[in-house]
Amino acid sequence: MTVTAPQGFLAAGVTAGLKSSGAADLALVVNEGPSTAAAAVFTANRAKANPILWSQEAMKGGAARAIVLNSGGANCFTGAQGFQTTHATAEHVAALLGIGAGEVQVCSTGLIGEQLDLAKLTEGSTAAHAALSADGGADAARAIMTTDTVPKTAVHEGDGWTIGGMAKGAGMLAPGLATMLVVITTDADLPSADLDAALRASTRVTFDRLDSDGCMSTNDQVTLLASGASGIRPDLADFTDALTAVCADLATQLQADAEGASHDITIEVVGAATEDEAVEVGRSVARNNLFKAAVFGNDPNWGRVLAAIGTTSAAFDPYAVDVSMNGVRVCHAGEPDRPRDEVDLTPRATHLLIELHAGAAQATVWTNDLTHDYVHENSAYSS
Amino acid sequence: MTVTAPQGFLAAGVTAGLKSSGAADLALVVNEGPSTAAAAVFTANRAKANPILWSQEAMKGGAARAIVLNSGGANCFTGAQGFQTTHATAEHVAALLGIGAGEVQVCSTGLIGEQLDLAKLTEGSTAAHAALSADGGADAARAIMTTDTVPKTAVHEGDGWTIGGMAKGAGMLAPGLATMLVVITTDADLPSADLDAALRASTRVTFDRLDSDGCMSTNDQVTLLASGASGIRPDLADFTDALTAVCADLATQLQADAEGASHDITIEVVGAATEDEAVEVGRSVARNNLFKAAVFGNDPNWGRVLAAIGTTSAAFDPYAVDVSMNGVRVCHAGEPDRPRDEVDLTPRATHLLIELHAGAAQATVWTNDLTHDYVHENSAYSS
Incomplete structure (x- = not known):
């Protein structure tokens, strides 16, 4: 209907x-x-x-x-x-x-x-x-x-x-x-x-x-x-x-249904100083090709998350951030926390939680991984 | 030495x-x-x-x-x-x-x-x-x-x-x-x-x-x-x-030697109001995954260039821009110019010329294409 x-x-x-x-x-x-x-x-x-x-x-x-x-x-x-x-x-x-x-x-x-x-x-x-x-x-x-x-x-x-x-x-x-x-x-x-x-x-x-x-x-x-x-x-x-x-x-x-995607990634940013900054942090991660390629390879490479956050103007201390992937906190206060091999990235639904500890605002940004099929579809696209 | x-x-x-x-x-x-x-x-x-x-x-x-x-x-x-x-x-x-x-x-x-x-x-x-x-x-x-x-x-x-x-x-x-x-x-x-x-x-x-x-x-x-x-x-x-x-x-x-790249793309932006704006335009194209995937596929998809420029704050009229790829002007004044099949993107060295007609400043930005090998190397990277 x-x-x-x-x-x-x-x-x-x-x-x-x-x-x-x-x-x-x-x-x-x-x-x-x-x-x-x-x-x-x-x-x-x-x-x-x-x-x-x-x-x-x-x-x-x-x-x-x-x-x-x-x-x-x-x-x-x-x-x-x-x-x-x-x-x-x-x-x-x-x-x-x-x-x-x-x-x-x-x-x-x-x-x-x-x-x-x-x-x-x-x-x-x-x-x-x-x-x-x-x-x-x-x-x-x-x-x-x-x-x-x-x-x-x-x-x-x-x-x-x-x-x-x-x-x-x-x-x-x-x-x-x-x-x-x-x-x-x-x-x-x-x-x-x-x-x-x-x-x-x-x-x-x-x-x-x-x-x-x-x-x-x-x-x-x-x-x-x-x-x-x-x-x-x-x-x-x-x-x-x-x-x-x-x-x-x-x-x-x-x-x-995003072209070629194999993971639907939900990026939840909490503890931001403002909602705009939470969105800015979420977007910076959503646009980081290295992070997106890592998710495609089921690799919980959280360093790429922090590297992406570091390019923003959002209020945060890089060494106070917590990062969790699919429920496993792999980074606490800017240091390694749980072993990365505890993270299971095989499900299509992927959850990334970024705790900035800089305020009370939050936002969620949705993205996909960067895959062979994305490259293929967009190199051949002509219709 | x-x-x-x-x-x-x-x-x-x-x-x-x-x-x-x-x-x-x-x-x-x-x-x-x-x-x-x-x-x-x-x-x-x-x-x-x-x-x-x-x-x-x-x-x-x-x-x-x-x-x-x-x-x-x-x-x-x-x-x-x-x-x-x-x-x-x-x-x-x-x-x-x-x-x-x-x-x-x-x-x-x-x-x-x-x-x-x-x-x-x-x-x-x-x-x-x-x-x-x-x-x-x-x-x-x-x-x-x-x-x-x-x-x-x-x-x-x-x-x-x-x-x-x-x-x-x-x-x-x-x-x-x-x-x-x-x-x-x-x-x-x-x-x-x-x-x-x-x-x-x-x-x-x-x-x-x-x-x-x-x-x-x-x-x-x-x-x-x-x-x-x-x-x-x-x-x-x-x-x-x-x-x-x-x-x-x-x-x-x-x-x-960029990971997985098959094209070295030189983005030359001329006719910008300021050098900073020329760089902003160059970067916006250099970071556009759709354009980069198109170059990988030897597809002179110049619309993706203009779509990328449109996301910038640089001074320009989208309908006054000229775009040339490897010497063929495929877009003139925001309209199709030479047929896109005249562009040969098979060489690794790729030249993109963007004429903004908004001033006298210019800048060159270098990038690579987005390839299967880039995705592969960065989904498997762990050393």
């Missing part, structure tokens, strides 16, 4: 022919209202793809009635022609739905630096429009996949209202979002300002803390559409909690 | 038994004077190994008469016992030479978080002292190798004076130095303040711009020892130029 789980939404996923594989590559999600309130967060990358440039402008009014997403090409660094492709796609979808182009969000993902075929996009959009249905969410979730091996979806049932979501992303997973497209729908009746606040609060502690490979994408967008069809206005704190749960669920699915 | 090429230096490399392989693992270099002027730069990592803590203090007077270096263990995160090991090693070498411990620099490299065997260090130092000779530079260069496949040495002949150098380092190669130990000797007669100025100017544009894998070490040190034995005081600018050439030569050798 995914994005069609809440009332008031139709969706479809079709093959537009953008992918040479012939797999589904165009998704359309339509909000039938009565509300059209919406919010979105966009990649922090200064090199933004054409659909991001379009969607940011279109979202300024806090409303959207449809979102069209394609895989098979990022439409990034494609110049004026590329922007025109995005614009024309929005115009075409708007005409099909009898709405304004400014009510249509556009997302693209795939190879950077290649023009998208506008004819295929418009023909695909027409086919998707014809295929729209109240149970099209699963098809839509499949159509946005690139190197994903499984579609990612989530549903949360509130008290008379529902949140549904779909996500794609397997590489370029990094802070400030990353080759990640997410559409979340709800039939809760909330104004766009509330949706925006809830979305920012939710992504800040979920998608923004997933740092699979340190690479920030040009095309990321997380969009929240609210139909208001339940007629219920939930408490904003309750809604934010539910939205955070949906985002965390989708983020975990992205991590589990 | 390496560090023994200049007059006034003796060196040796011996097997102390710190490496399980039985390979040479302890080097000693002695400055016989008449000058004992010296300078050093140390890792910027806040997690500094015990020998760094020792050597930074000992170098404060701007003098050194000997440097002892071991592979087979980093002596980092080894607590009070580890610092005592470093201190006792310096005391032992000082006693052998009849000098003060404060005149002895100590460097270590290898696995973090394991105690070094002090008895092996002192016995090895005694053996190295007995083996000191005016042509021991080559042995010393071999004794500091860890995962290096070849020793790295360089010599520059000035006008009546000479510079010699040796370096080790194959992984953890990153800005602010990186698992890199370098000893440079000269018989030029320069005071320590001049040596310090020359060394900082030289390392800033050489070792500091080598970013093989983004990982900063806890143990890096570049040490410059001057015997004054030539009796000649060169012009400081001439000396700095020569020293920069030696550092660039050694940095290039480190890049060429």
